[in-house]
Amino acid sequence: MIGMIGMFGGLALLVFLTMRGMNLLIAAPLTALFVAVLNGLPLFPQLLEDESGVNYLTNYMDGFTSFIGSWYLMFLTGAIFGKVMEDSGAADSVSQWIVGKIGMKRAALAIVIACAVLTYGGVSLFVVAFSVYPMALSLFKQADLPRRFIPATLAFGSTTFTMTSAGSPEIQNWIPIEFLNTTPYAGWEVSLIVAVFMMVFGYWWLTKMINKAKSKGEHFVSRPTDPTAEPSSKLPNPLLSMIPLLVVLIVSFIFHDILGTSALIIALSGGILATYIINRKYFHNLAKAFGDGAMGAVIAIANTAAVVGFGGVVKATPSFEAAVNVMTDIPGSPLIGGALAVAVIAGLTGSSSGGQAIALPLLAPHYLDMGVDAEELHRTVAISSGSLDSLPQGGYVVTTIRSIAGETHKDAYPAFGALSVVVPLLGAALAVVLFSLGL
Secondary structure, three states, X not given: OHHHHHHHHHHHHHHHHHHOOOOHHHHHHHHXXXXXXXXXXXXXXXXXXXXXXXXXXXXXXXXXXXXXXHHHHHHHHHHHHHHHHHHOOHHHHHHHHHHHXXXXXXXXXXXXXXXXXXXXXOOOHHHHHHHHHHHHHHHHHHHOOOHHHHHHHHHHHXXXXXXXOOOOOOHHHHHHHHHHOOOOOOOHHHHHHHHHHHHHHHHHHHHHHHHHHHXXXXXXXXXXXXXXXXXXXXXXXXXXXXXXXXXXXXXXXHHHHHHHHHHHHHHHHHHHHHHHHHHHHHOOOHHHHHHHHHHHHHHHHHHHHHHHHHHHHHHOOHHHHHHHHHHHOOOOOHHHHHHHHHHHHHHHHOOHHHHHHHHHHHHHHHHHHOOOOHHHHHHHHHHHHXXXXXXXXXXXXXXXXXXXXXXXXXXXHHHHHHHHHHHHHHHHHHHHHHHHOOO
C-alpha cells in the first residue's frame, strides 16, 4: 500500500510541480526519489551486492540517457530546421500565403492540417512541433489569436486523429503488430469513423476556446524574442518555401521502412539544405539560427529525458508491477480492459509507446486466448495510448509547451489537455462502442 501511495503520489506531485512551473530537471528526479523511497528501492548501486540490480540512481539515469542517446540528433536537426525556416522568412511567407487562401479565421485549421500531414507522413511528433511552430507563430500573429493556444493546436494536429489511426507510420500504430500479428491498417473502418469524429469535435472545441478567449479581450502579444516579420515584398516565394517541408515529408516516407526513426535525420538534414539552397539570399543570420536551434534542442531533449527518467524509476518498483497486474485483469469487455490498462500505464510512464510496450506482452496472449479479435484490440489500445500520456508531466507536453512555444503550463495546458487527453479518450470509447456493435 505504501508503495502504491508512493507511485501515484509521486506522479501527482510531479503533475503539481509541473503545473506550478518548477524546472523539470529538478522536479522529475525529486519526485522519482519520492517514488523510490516509498517503494523501498536502494538509492545507489553501491548499496547492492550486485551493482547491476534495481536502484534509484541507475534506473533514473538509464531512462534519462537512453532517451537522449536515441533522439538527440532528431531533436537537433528538427530544431535547426524550424529555425532556418524562421530566419529565412520561409515560415512567414508560407503562413501569409495560407492566410490569403483560406482566411484569417481558419489560421488554426491551417496549423492542424500541416501537423496532420507531417505526422501521417511519418515525421516524429517532436520534430513536427519544432518544424511547424515558426509557421504557427506567424499565423497566430497575423490572425491576432492568443498565442497560448499554439501548443494545443500543434498537439491536436499531431497526437489525435493521425498518430494512432489506421495506416499511420507512427510507432504507436506499429507496436501492436508485433504482439497481435496484425497490420498497420487494423480496424480501418472504425478507425476512419473515430478519426473523423476526433478531428471535427476537436477542431470545434479548439475554435470555441479561442473565440471565448478573444471575446474576453485576449489577443496575440509579441515578445522581444519573436522573429521580426519582413514586408511581403522581402519574403521568399511561398510556393518555393513549401519545398523544404515536402522534402522532409517525402524523404521520411521513402526511408521510413528501412531506417525507422533514423530516417528523420536524413529527412530533416535534407530540409535544412533545401531551405538554404532555395532561400539563401533571404537569411538574416544563418549561424545564429543554427546556434539557437542547437540550444533549443538541448533544452527540449533534457526536459523530456528528465520525465523519461522518472518513468524508468516507476517501472522498476514492485507497486508498478502490481498496478499492471490489476490493470490487465480488469473484468468486463476485454476491449475496455485493454484500453484502460494501456492508458493508465502510459500516464504513469509519460509515454504512449511505453504504455503499449509494457501492457501488450501481458494483454495480448490472454485476450487472444479468450477469442478477442486482434484487429479490434490493436485499434482500441492504439487510440487509448494517445490519451493519458499527455498529462502535464508528459515529455511531449513539456517540450511543446515550454521548450518550443515558451508558454507556461498554467496558460497553455487547459486547452492542451482538453484536446490531447479528453478527445482521444472519447475516441477510444467510441471505438469500443463501434466494435461492440459489430462494425
